[in-house]
Structures are given as structure tokens and as C-alpha cells.
Amino acid sequence: MAGEAPASVPPPGVPSGMTAGSPVPPAGPPVPLPAGAPAAPPVVPPAAPPADLPEEYTPTARDLPVIEPGRTDTLIDRPAVVPVPEPAPDPDAPDGMGPLYVVGDVHGYYDELREALAAEGLIDADGSWAAGNARLWFLGDFTDRGPDGIGVIDLVMQLSAEAAAAGGYCKALMGNHELLLLGAKRFGDTPVQSGAGTASFQAAWLLNGGQKTDMDRLEDHHLQWMARLDAVMEEDGHLLVHSDTTAYLDYGDSIEAVNDTVHEVLTRSEADEVWDLFRKFTKRFAFRDESGSEAVRELLDAYGGDRVVHGHSPIPYLLGEVGAEDGESESVAVEGPHVYADGLAIAMDGGITMAGKLLVVQLPLAG
Numbered sequence: 001m002a003g004e005a006p007a008s009v010p011p012p013g014v015p016s017g018m019t020a021g022s023p024v025p026p027a028g029p030p031v032p033l034p035a036g037a038p039a040a041p042p043v044v045p046p047a048a049p050p051a052d053l054p055e056e057y058t059p060t061a062r063d064l065p066v067i068e069p070g071r072t073d074t075l076i077d078r079p080a081v082v083p084v085p086e087p088a089p090d091p092d093a094p095d096g097m098g099p100l101y102v103v104g105d106v107h108g109y110y111d112e113l114r115e116a117l118a119a120e121g122l123i124d125a126d127g128s129w130a131a132g133n134a135r136l137w138f139l140g141d142f143t144d145r146g147p148d149g150i151g152v153i154d155l156v157m158q159l160s161a162e163a164a165a166a167g168g169y170c171k172a173l174m175g176n177h178e179l180l181l182l183g184a185k186r187f188g189d190t191p192v193q194s195g196a197g198t199a200s201f202q203a204a205w206l207l208n209g210g211q212k213t214d215m216d217r218l219e220d221h222h223l224q225w226m227a228r229l230d231a232v233m234e235e236d237g238h239l240l241v242h243s244d245t246t247a248y249l250d251y252g253d254s255i256e257a258v259n260d261t262v263h264e265v266l267t268r269s270e271a272d273e274v275w276d277l278f279r280k281f282t283k284r285f286a287f288r289d290e291s292g293s294e295a296v297r298e299l300l301d302a303y304g305g306d307r308v309v310h311g312h313s314p315i316p317y318l319l320g321e322v323g324a325e326d327g328e329s330e331s332v333a334v335e336g337p338h339v340y341a342d343g344l345a346i347a348m349d350g351g352i353t354m355a356g357k358l359l360v361v362q363l364p365l366a367g
Contacts, residue, residue, distance in 0.1 A: 243283060
């Protein structure tokens with residue numbers, strides 16, 4: 001297809017929208033459990049009543065359970081991780097820098113993130129940076145659906161400081177869920193206009209797996225960190241973005257221009273303007289069909305690089321292996337990134353919220 005894939009039809013089984021719900025009331029600080037007491041189950045936000053969301057909005061909740069039944073890992077009870085040897089050096093890395101790694105969508109799955117990072121030798125058993133001058137990029141979507149989005153953000157912020165001190169770096173891009181959480185915190189159930197009716201950030205956040213525990217623990221430094229994230233970056237010929245969309249072109253003809261524009265929108269903090277940014281960064285599947293390689297080349301021609309690396313769209317969706325009309329979907333095994341669009345695009349969302357895999361991968365990839 002040419003340019004953007006249609007974003008008006010959500011996957012089967014997703015409600016068409018939700019009304020503006022009441023803001024989530026603060027629950028106060030968490031109370032530590034006594035030694036030996038069973039961990040409390042994660043708190044799932046209440047469902048909001050149905051209503052109309054803009055036609056262009058692309059919900060992503062039907063496929064993704066918030067937390068699996070019977071899950072026992074919590075903020076208090078986390079298994080230790082076992083590190084492996086340090087990453088192999090990358091001969092193509094810039095002078096003084098180590099190998100390049102990317103991480104797909106995490107969505108609050110803190111334990112799985114630690115395990116995946118440790119498996120690549122990027123952190124040690126204590127969760128501290130162990131990769132020297134390696135470079136690590138997160139592709140966005142740290143919160144929502146999983147049990148500990150704030151824990152994920154805290155870990156990324158911690159690794160950013162530790163990696164810099166070791167001569168490497170850990171950086172992150174802005175995903176649509178960062179925009180969603182920022183909007184839910186700033187604007188709550190304030191109605192926003194988007195051409196096809198009214199909606200609210202609060203309703204959209206709940207629809208897309210917003211977790212009350214994340215909202216309760218969200219602090220100013222988390223908000224400031226999210227608001228300063230870049231939207232696009234290029235590393236070693238890889239154009240890193242969160243979403244598989246050409247909507248980035250609406251915000252500038254260079255990487256610097258896009259990032260500056262996004263930051264300006266968030267600084268102005270106009271609800272409708274932030275909603276439009278969120279809506280555009282929620283679009284997906286621009287690279288999936290026959291004309292997908294043309295859409296990828298639009299981005300590469302504008303911003304540079306030889307390949308686009310993105311998260312956002314779960315690989316099982318890109319492969320057409322889930323999304324049956326009856327709304328049922330089986331777990332799909334994801335072994336690694338999906339290279340497609342004539343080899344020009346690499347998808348990194350392994351579908352952790354669909355019983356898939358949280359991907360941490362060293363670039364470049366063959367294929």
C-alpha cells in the first residue's frame with residue numbers, strides 16, 4: 001500500500017471506544033508486606049464505559065491481556081537474574097564505542113526485561129550495567145498492560161547513568177504509550193477533539209491497559225524524563241523509531257526537526273495538540289504490505305540510514321498469525337526480530353503482552 005496503512009479499523013474484539021472516565025484517584029504509598037506474607041496481586045484498572053473515539057485512533061488492547069491470571073511476580077518478589085559474559089565487540093562501532101543493542105516494547109514486564117538484558121550480558125545479577133562501552137537503545141512503550149511500568153522506567157534511568165559512567169550509553173525513544181501516560185496525567189478526562197468526535201486521554205489510557213499502580217507511583221521526574229525523550233534517532237545506519245508509520249514526516253524533514261517539534265508540542269501542553277501527536281504515533285502497518293518498502297524508503301530518504309528498526313506492532317500481527325474474526329488468538333512463538341519490507345525494516349515488538357517474547361538484540365542483523 002502507499003504511505004500510511006489505514007488506522008481506522010482496530011483488530012477484532014477491541015471496543016470501538018470509551019468515554020472520558022473519572023481520573024484515577026491516588027491510593028497513597030504502597031504498604032510493605034510482612035516477611036513471608038504472600039505478595040498482593042497486581043491491581044487491574046476498572047473498565048471504563050463505552051463511547052466514541054476518533055475514527056483515526058488505533059486501539060491496541062484486544063490482543064493484549066493486562067496481566068495473566070495466576071501471575072505471582074510482583075514489585076516485592078522478583079527473581080534474581082543470571083548474567084552471561086560481556087557482549088562481543090562490534091568492529092563497525094564508532095571509535096571508543098561498543099556493540100549496539102535495541103530493546104522492543106516492554107509494557108511493564110520488569111522481570112522479563114531483566115532476564116532478557118542479563119541474557120545478553122548487559123546487566124549483572126543485581127540489575128546493574130555490566131556491558132562497559134556498549135550502546136543500548138529502548139524503542140519506547142515502557143508502561144501499560146504489564147505489572148510494573150514505573151519499575152521499568154526506573155531501571156532504564158538507572159542504566160542510563162551507569163552506562164555513561166562506564167563509557168557506553170543507554171538511551172530511549174518515545175513511544176505512543178509514553179504520550180498516553182503523559183496525557184492521562186496532565187489532562188485526565190478533559191475532552192479532546194480529533195475530527196471524528198471527542199475522547200479523552202484518561203479513557204484511552206484505560207482502554208490500552210493503563211495500570212493504577214503506575215499512575216499512583218508516577219512522579220515528576222518520571223514525567224520530565226518521558227517528555228524529553230526523542231522520537232527518531234539514527235545509529236550505524238539504523239533509523240530507530242517506535243512506530244511503523246510515516247507520520248514522523250508530519251513533524252519535520254530531519255531527525256533534529258522531528259525531535260524539536262515533538263518536544264515543543266509537549267512543552268506547550270495543549271490537550272488537542274498532544275492528542276493529535278499521540279494519535280499519529282499510534283498508527284501502524286505502513287511497512288507491511290506490497291508498498292511497504294516504498295514507505296520505509298520515504299523515512300530513510302528524509303532521515304538517513306539503511307534500515308528502519310521499530311517496535312509498536314507485535315510481530316504476530318505483522319505475520320498475520322493472530323486476529324481471527326472470532327476474537328480468539330493463540331500464543332504465537334516469536335524467536336527473534338522480523339525482517340521484512342524487502343529487508344528494509346526490522347520489527348522488534350515480540351509480543352510480550354501476548355505471551356510472546358521481549359526482544360533484546362544486537363545490531364546489525366542479517367537478512
